[in-house]
Amino acid sequence: MTVRSAPSSRFVRLFCLLLIAAVATTGCKSVGKMFKKDKDADEGQPVEAIYEKAHKAMTNGNWSSAETSFKRLVAQYPYGPYTEQSLIETAYAQYKSGKHDDAVSSIDRFIRTYPTHRNIAYLYYLRGLVNSSRDTVFLQKVWRLDVSRRDLATPMQAYNDFLIVVERYPNSRYAEDARKRMLVLRDTFARHELDASLYYLRRTANVAAADRAKYLLETYPQSRYQNDAVAVLLKAYEGLGNATLAADAKRVLQQNDPSHPALSGDEWPDYPSNLRKLNPFAGEKSAVDNRDKEEAKRKQQ
Incomplete structure (x- = not known):
């Protein structure tokens, strides 16, 4: 009787490899079909x-899906009113999903391609919205950092975008809101100058403090920080020993804001303590913060 020998180990290994390859190929094809089906x-x-489909995704707040569908529409139908509207909606979806750089790029391309489009005012307005929040959302929400103490390049660009809407398209539906947003941004720029003047004042650099305060008053008149700027002038001129200019600043401050803490003998500016600076999670605090809180409480009463 003949006894057959067991398969060699080489044959077993070869069989296993072929089996694995077959399973892997089948799986890859299935996954590939799935992605291809989604793509097509x-x-x-x-x-x-x-x-x-894209508009429905927008309505449901699915910004990523909406952006994808709008882009597919543009790729398949590069001309026509649906295409133009899809380009606009793409930029808005990118803005809502936090893709600020992509949104600005999409808006800029649209403005270059359709400079006389009927919705061009909206594009400038949307670019202002994007630049207002660009590079600041994370800083504000997570670390509670004051935007006025960051790089003001993008907020300044936002101001210019809103200015275009106000000056070129004063009768558009976006002009009034653009004006309001410009006022908020002007206060941000004014606070930036006030923080700088308070920085110099704390270090007894009185000339530099007075210069920044005067720049604030000249560049951003009627801002919410104009009285604080006058108070800086008062303290700076007192520090310089110039009684005449200090008296003038005090008179102006008494006329415009008689309850200002700089006139009541209270400690002003109310600088944050050095101990607070050692806490990396405390967030930024300026000498203006307490003043803002007092004004907010006064308005609520």
Whole structure:
């Protein structure tokens, strides 16, 4: 009787490798088909159907899905009113999803391509919204950092965007809100100058403090920090021993803000303690913060 020998170990290893390769190939094909199906979901669909799908995603707040569908629409139908509207909606979806750099790029491309579009005022307004929050949302919400103490390049660009809306398109539906946002930004710029003047005042650099305070008053008149700027002038001139200019500043401050703490003998500016600076999680605090809180309470009463 002949006894067959068991398969060699080489044959077993070869069989296992072939089996693994077959399973892997089948799996990869399935995954590939899944991705291809998702990629080609809008392939050959009417432009109206793709737009409706993207718009529905926008309504549901699914910004990423909306952006993807709008881009597919533009790729398949590069011309027409649906395309132009999709480009606008793409920029808005990018803005809402926090893709600020992408949103600005999309807006800039649209403005270059359609400079006389009927919705061009909205594009400038939207760019102002993007630049207002660009590079600041994370700093404010997570670390509680004051925007006025950061780089003001993008807020300044936002101000210019809103200015374009106000000056070029004064009758547009976005002009009034753009004006309001410009006022808020002007206060941000004014506070930046006030913080700088208070920095110099604390270090008894009275000339530099007075110069920054005067710059604030000249550049941002009627800002919410104008009386604080006058108070800085009062303290700086007192520090310089110039009684005449100090008296003038005091007179102006008494006329415009008689309850200002700089006139009541209270300690002003109320600088944050050095101990607070040692706490990395305390957030930033300026000598203006307490003043802002007092004004907010007074308005609520």
